[in-house]
Amino acid sequence: MHDLAYERPETLAGALALLQARGRHAQPLAGGTDLIIGLRHGTLDPDTIVDTKHIPELRPAITDSGGLLSISANTVLADIAADRRVQEHFPALAQAAATVGAVQIRNRATLAGNICNASPAADTAPPLLVYEAEVVAIGRDGMRRIPINDFFAGPGQTALARGELVLAVDLPVPTGPTGSAFGRLTRRRGADLATVSVCACVTGSGVTRLGFGAVGPRPLLVTDDSGLLADPAADPAARAGLLARLATAASPVSDVRASRDYRMRMLLVLSQRVLSAAITRRGEE
Amino acid sequence: MSQTRRIRLTVNGIPRELDAAPQHTLLDLLRDTLGLTGTKACCLVGECGACTVRLDGRIVDSCLVLAVEADGAEVTTIEGLAAGGRLTRLQREFLAHGAVQCGYCSPGQVMAASELLRAHPHPTVAQIREGLAGNLCRCGCYAQITEAVLATSGEDDQ
Numbered sequence: 001m002h003d004l005a006y007e008r009p010e011t012l013a014g015a016l017a018l019l020q021a022r023g024r025h026a027q028p029l030a031g032g033t034d035l036i037i038g039l040r041h042g043t044l045d046p047d048t049i050v051d052t053k054h055i056p057e058l059r060p061a062i063t064d065s066g067g068l069l070s071i072s073a074n075t076v077l078a079d080i081a082a083d084r085r086v087q088e089h090f091p092a093l094a095q096a097a098a099t100v101g102a103v104q105i106r107n108r109a110t111l112a113g114n115i116c117n118a119s120p121a122a123d124t125a126p127p128l129l130v131y132e133a134e135v136v137a138i139g140r141d142g143m144r145r146i147p148i149n150d151f152f153a154g155p156g157q158t159a160l161a162r163g164e165l166v167l168a169v170d171l172p173v174p175t176g177p178t179g180s181a182f183g184r185l186t187r188r189r190g191a192d193l194a195t196v197s198v199c200a201c202v203t204g205s206g207v208t209r210l211g212f213g214a215v216g217p218r219p220l221l222v223t224d225d226s227g228l229l230a231d232p233a234a235d236p237a238a239r240a241g242l243l244a245r246l247a248t249a250a251s252p253v254s255d256v257r258a259s260r261d262y263r264m265r266m267l268l269v270l271s272q273r274v275l276s277a278a279i280t281r282r283g284e285e
Numbered sequence: 286m287s288q289t290r291r292i293r294l295t296v297n298g299i300p301r302e303l304d305a306a307p308q309h310t311l312l313d314l315l316r317d318t319l320g321l322t323g324t325k326a327c328c329l330v331g332e333c334g335a336c337t338v339r340l341d342g343r344i345v346d347s348c349l350v351l352a353v354e355a356d357g358a359e360v361t362t363i364e365g366l367a368a369g370g371r372l373t374r375l376q377r378e379f380l381a382h383g384a385v386q387c388g389y390c391s392p393g394q395v396m397a398a399s400e401l402l403r404a405h406p407h408p409t410v411a412q413i414r415e416g417l418a419g420n421l422c423r424c425g426c427y428a429q430i431t432e433a434v435l436a437t438s439g440e441d442d443q
Contacts, residue, residue, distance in 0.1 A: 006307035006353045036349045102419020107343040190418025191332040
């Protein structure tokens with residue numbers, strides 16, 4: 001890795017000032033599990049690393065307030081997977097967080113890092129999409145809330161302005177009966193990224209939201225308001241047809257993990273599976 | 286040249302005060318500065334687990350931690366496990382079950398298994414597979430490693 005400067009601001013204002021001053025040459029550091037690989041491979045080329053782990057507002061915390069579960073930026077995935085409130089209200093997020101890398105990675109990697117890295121295959125993205133999470137970001141001009149579906153702009157690209165930091169990810173706690181599940185196809189659990197990932201959330205009023213990962217330039221959200229997908233007693237052919245129509249939003253590439261054709265087919269298989277699991281969970285509530 | 290930064294950390298119970306360059310990893314610091322070569326460098330992308338160490342009570346891939354991030358931290362490496370030169374029960378079971386072939390992955394396997402046993406003193410085979418999923422063994426000693434962990438399960442002196 002080439003020479004660079006390391007800054008460790010102790011205040012949010014200090015961090016924002018640094019990011020502002022260094023512009024595109026500064027790179028925020030959270031868990032580092034993507035950043036350090038990027039530095040080593042030369043895909044990231046900052047001259048200043050701004051370590052965010054000593055900023056009080058970003059310190060690991062999962063807080064429950066007014067129907068929102070707020071996960072602070074530097075909360076690591078291991079703690080999200082193990083959190084009782086996440087498991088209860090957002091089980092697919094707990095599942096997805098427990099799927100990222102292996103123990104060593106989950107002990108270090110953060111939720112904010114996972115979404116800011118903005119990989120189309122980010123495991124936590126499909127659950128955050130179906131749970132309608134909001135990203136709380138702060139910059140020199142103040143704080144703003146970004147709906148997660150507006151956050152992902154493309155591979156490695158987010159809606160964050162230069163110099164903005166993620167403070168937290170907020171999840172609205174479901175009020176009615178809801179069922180959700182996450183599934184991922186991968187070549188080797190513990191080391192490889194998702195070949196395809198899907199998250200499903202079905203509500204009591206019959207809305208189905210599906211989050212697709214690794215099948216397009218960014219994680220995708222598709223919604224069925226008709227009630228068809230959420231109704232296990234509906235005509236199977238009609239349900240499969242609707243699912244196939246929703247899956248046309250996907251535009252996977254062929255790469256080292258799988259061909260485009262395989263991904264498209266597995267997207268449907270995985271969607272059927274997680275949808276069934278989500279409906280079952282809704283029934284258990 | 287990058288400016289080095291003075292850091293203080295405790296490694297295997299010994300307080301250390303060192304200069305670290307920002308681009309150096311904890312792995313570099315342990316192996317090259319402190320000579321603790323039990324921690325292995327292998328994939329350098331956080332997939333193989335050969336560089337596993339305990340950092341403030343949690344196992345991490347030391348290839349994905351900058352040395353400067355470990356300022357103020359408590360680090361345990363494979364050299365820190367065998368207190369007074371006496372192998373832990375887990376290490377003895379690794380030997381007894383032939384869980385070591387070329388041995389390159391073993392320090393990381395032992396660190397990860399040690400963490401697993403702290404969290405789950407009586408792990409199931411599924412828990413062992415999950416707990417060691419981040420540690421690759423290219424000799425394919427997975428069955429023997431699992432047996433060694435199972436043999437340590439529930440023992441007082443893990």
